[in-house]
Amino acid sequence: MSDERLPDGVERHTFDGMTRLATRGDPVYGEPTDGEWRAWNPHRSKLGAMLELGMETGLSGGEPVLYLGAASGTTVSHVADFAGPTYAVEFAARPTRDLLAAAESRSRLFPLLADARKPETYAHIVESDVDAIVQDVATRGQARVALENARFLADDGRLLLAVKARSEDVTRDPAAVFDDVRTALSDGYEIIEDQRLDDYQTDHLGIVARPRTE
Amino acid sequence: MTDGTDPGEAGWFVGVDPGDVDGATAAIMNETATEPRSWPRLAVASGYADSEREYYDRLHEVTMAATRSAVEAAERADDRQLVHAVRAMDDCTRTANELAERVAEWAGTIDPDAETGIEYARELAEREADLPASGAPVRSLAGRVVELADEAEGLRAFVERQTPTVAPNLAALAGPVLAARLISLVGGLEELAKKPSGTVQVLGAEDALFAHLRGHAPSPKHGIIYTHDAVRGTHPDNRGSAARAVAGKLAIAARIDHYSGELNPDLEAELADRIETIQAREVESNE
Numbered sequence: 001m002s003d004e005r006l007p008d009g010v011e012r013h014t015f016d017g018m019t020r021l022a023t024r025g026d027p028v029y030g031e032p033t034d035g036e037w038r039a040w041n042p043h044r045s046k047l048g049a050m051l052e053l054g055m056e057t058g059l060s061g062g063e064p065v066l067y068l069g070a071a072s073g074t075t076v077s078h079v080a081d082f083a084g085p086t087y088a089v090e091f092a093a094r095p096t097r098d099l100l101a102a103a104e105s106r107s108r109l110f111p112l113l114a115d116a117r118k119p120e121t122y123a124h125i126v127e128s129d130v131d132a133i134v135q136d137v138a139t140r141g142q143a144r145v146a147l148e149n150a151r152f153l154a155d156d157g158r159l160l161l162a163v164k165a166r167s168e169d170v171t172r173d174p175a176a177v178f179d180d181v182r183t184a185l186s187d188g189y190e191i192i193e194d195q196r197l198d199d200y201q202t203d204h205l206g207i208v209a210r211p212r213t214e
Numbered sequence: 215m216t217d218g219t220d221p222g223e224a225g226w227f228v229g230v231d232p233g234d235v236d237g238a239t240a241a242i243m244n245e246t247a248t249e250p251r252s253w254p255r256l257a258v259a260s261g262y263a264d265s266e267r268e269y270y271d272r273l274h275e276v277t278m279a280a281t282r283s284a285v286e287a288a289e290r291a292d293d294r295q296l297v298h299a300v301r302a303m304d305d306c307t308r309t310a311n312e313l314a315e316r317v318a319e320w321a322g323t324i325d326p327d328a329e330t331g332i333e334y335a336r337e338l339a340e341r342e343a344d345l346p347a348s349g350a351p352v353r354s355l356a357g358r359v360v361e362l363a364d365e366a367e368g369l370r371a372f373v374e375r376q377t378p379t380v381a382p383n384l385a386a387l388a389g390p391v392l393a394a395r396l397i398s399l400v401g402g403l404e405e406l407a408k409k410p411s412g413t414v415q416v417l418g419a420e421d422a423l424f425a426h427l428r429g430h431a432p433s434p435k436h437g438i439i440y441t442h443d444a445v446r447g448t449h450p451d452n453r454g455s456a457a458r459a460v461a462g463k464l465a466i467a468a469r470i471d472h473y474s475g476e477l478n479p480d481l482e483a484e485l486a487d488r489i490e491t492i493q494a495r496e497v498e499s500n501e
Contacts, residue, residue: 085254085270093288100282108270110277112242113284124226124247125277127254152250171427 005054008061009082013037021051023081026105029074042200045075046136046162049200055193055208057132058158059083064130066152068116068145069137071095073102079134080109087126091115116145119152129154138167143184146209150188153211159189165203174203181205188212225253226276227262227269235276242280292380293403299373300394306366313359320352335359382477383467387485388442388460395438396464407472414468415439415461439464444489452492459488 006012006021013022015032021040031039042048050057059065062084070076070088072095080086086109090096096113103109114122116137130152137145142163153159163181165174182191189209197204226241254266263269288294310332318330321338328334339356370391377390381403384393399417400406406414416423418438425431436445436457448456463485470478 085273093285093294096281096285097289100278100285103274103278107274110273111281112277113281113288119250120246120248123250124224124245125242125253125273126250128250128252170424171429 005056006051007057007059007082010040010051010061010078011037013039015039021048023078025077025081026102028077028102029072040078041074045078046197046201046204046206047075047134047160048078049197049204050160050162050195050206050208052200053195053197053206055195055206057160057208059132059160063132064127066126066130066133066149068133068135068149070099070111071136072098073111075134075136076109077102077106080106083132084108085127086110087112087122087130089114089116089122089126117141117148119149123151126152128152129157131157132160133157134160136162136164138164140168142167143181146185147188150211155211155213157211158192159207159209159211161185161207161209162197162201163205163207165205174205178205182207185209186212223247223249225251225256227253227257227272228260230262232262232272235279238272238276239280239283242276243284291402292376293397296373296376296380296394297398297401299369299376300391300398303366303369303373306362306369310359310362310366313355313362317352317356317359320355321349324349324352332359332363336363381468381471382475383470383481384464386477386479386482387467388439388464392438392441396468399438403468403472406468409465409468411458411462411465414465415457436461444485448489448493452495455492455495456489459485459492463488 010021010023012019013034015034021042022034022037023040024036025038027033027038029044031041033039040048042052061082064085065079065083065087067076067079067086067088070090073088076086076088076099088099088103088109089112090099091114093113096111099111103111110125112122112125117139131154133146133149133153135142135146135149139145142161146159146161163178165177168177168181182194185191185207188211190212191207191209194205194207197206224245224247226238226245230237230241254269257263257269258266263272314332314335315330317335317338318328321334322328325338335356338353339360341353373394374390377394378385381393381397384396388396396414396417397403397406400409416434416437419434419436422431422434426433435454439445439457439460442460444460445453445456463481467481470476
């Protein structure tokens with residue numbers, strides 16, 4: 001049942017006859033469970049989609065993670081299930097209410113109501129040298145958010161970025177938006193792999209990148 | 215290298231007593247730092263926690279408490295309450311109208327004098343039992359329609375009372391209900407205060423705006439501010455100008471309301487003056 005691309009703590013389990021990704025933890029959004037395992041829905045989680053598509057995330061399980069754009073905690077709850085200390089940054093109050101509920105039973109999930117564009121408002125809390133930054137923010141300037149937060153990432157860490165084309169510019173061709181994001185990102189990151197997530201999420205690009213070290 | 219205790223560069227736990235959850239919560243919410251550091255290690259080194267395990271346990275406790283209180287403060291803010299109230303009011307009105315249509319259609323089968331609308335539902339609900347026994351269910355439904363319509367009225371009264379305290383200038387210029395709708399469309403007073411007037415002008419006309427941006431429609435002249443008398447009362451040829459003038463003043467009003475909160479009576483006079491000029495133009499163009 002092991003899969004070399006999946007982090008420890010993420011496994012494929014069978015739910016209602018379908019093999020799906022799963023992690024161990026309290027259910028958060030009404031997902032099906034199998035004993036202590038709960039299904040990870042790639043249609044609701046961009047990181048789930050990236051894993052489902054076989055992207056090499058570099059996650060191994062148990063490492064510190066900074067998660068930007070945690071929203072209601074759908075994805076970050078799965079991350080906290082298999083990763084180590086998980087810092088969840090979300091800017092909007094309403095979804096953070098649900099995030100708090102997801103964090104209740106996860107002692108290594110730290111919810112923070114903060115603006116991911118202003119890392120100095122949480123740099124006194126989030127530790128340095130995290131092994132992964134997972135970013136899923138629906139705001140314009142997604143590349144800039146990733147660059148601003150590079151200060152948290154270990155030199156051999158990974159940025160796992162889901163770019164939402166519509167947040168940058170609804171009227172432009174997503175492919176053109178993705179090109180711009182790739183270019184902007186190259187100021188601080190080297191892209192290892194990118195893939196459209198269209199099977200699961202419309203007009204999203206999944207990017208795996210590592211920090212550029214001079 | 216420093217030890218992470220410089221002012222403005224310190225971890226949240228610096229200067230906080232290990233048992234002091236309130237102090238830690240305040241530090242989480244209010245402090246800042248430009249660079250992250252190995253906080254768990256530094257916290258253990260400084261004696262705040264005996265082990266990283268204990269550090270993380272405390273961090274969980276204080277981030278939960280700090281974030282919960284920040285969320286509560288944000289959600290209890292008066293403008294958020296107003297947003298919920300005006301949305302609930304619209305939901306009640308829409309549902310009441312929908313159900314009133316159903317009542318009218320149903321009642322038409324047993325009441326020869328059946329009419330339409332909420333007024334008929336009210337009449338039906340209050341009517342003495344002169345209908346056949348089979349009329350009981352439709353009368354009960356009519357009763358619900360009346361309750362929903364009353365609820366909508368109650369919410370409107372709340373909005374009319376509350377908006378002037380939350381956004382005095384906006385309420386004075388746009389009327390309390392339109393002011394509350396504008397705040398509701400963007401999600402809050404601060405958000406509205408940050409919108410340019412061109413955005414305020416087309417709030418509520420997003421479909422038309424995006425059709426325009428995709429290149430197959432003219433730009434919308436106005437969104438929900440169409441309901442403002444100064445826009446609706448202006449000749450269609452000049453409505454674009456009127457909408458622009460109204461939106462400009464509303465954007466300013468929202469900014470004053472958010473950043474200062476004091477009523478500025480000049481705004482209303484300036485807008486009235488400008489609208490008068492615009493409406494006078496209509497006469498000339500028609501002659």
